[in-house]
Amino acid sequence: SQELEQSPQSLIVQEGKNLTINCTSSKTLYGLYWYKQKYGEGLIFLMMLQKGGEEKSHEKITAKLDEKKQQSSLHITASQPSHAGIYLCGADNSAGKSTFGDGTTLTVKP
């Protein structure tokens, strides 16, 4: 199965600081997703990346896909308390089965 490893597991940053979360796959990526989850709430779709070298941005969040390295990174610029939550990466295999990593818990201190 597609194993996804996220790092770090948790992250505490001061408001205004930049941060990066990584997601590495043990197998070929056919589609890579980033979701955000606030405690006790549902999953919010952030973005989907499909091609190597692809980069997408949504407000202050940017995600990149390095297909060769089977890795994606999520970068938040000038973090705010509203960015706090659990960030989950997910990936498809060739059959469309989607699995997810264990998540990265982000705390932003005001």
Added chain:
Amino acid sequence: GAGVSQSPSNKVTEKGKDVELRCDPISGHTALYWYRQSLGQGLEFLIYFQGNSAPDKSGLPSDRFSAERTGGSVSTLTIQRTQQEDSAVYLCASSFQGGRAEKFFGPGTRLTVL
């Protein structure tokens, strides 16, 4: 509504009882997924339905777990003889195709086994 719905939102049951969790995907979505999320953990894949293909059941943790999808729409996840370790939030997601498509998640069913 236009989103994925799940019922019940909360279910408390006694150890040994059977439970059924329901998922109504977005109309027209051919792919449907079930995941389990324990407190503070990521999403554990359970089962994946895509169109009329045989479901991928590789994530079901034991033979007490089963799922079906009727008419390519509504899905039911059944857990027989529930155990305390089955307590978790069960999430359903659907997408318009299997793979390379945004997954739309339901709000989940919180299952507590006493």
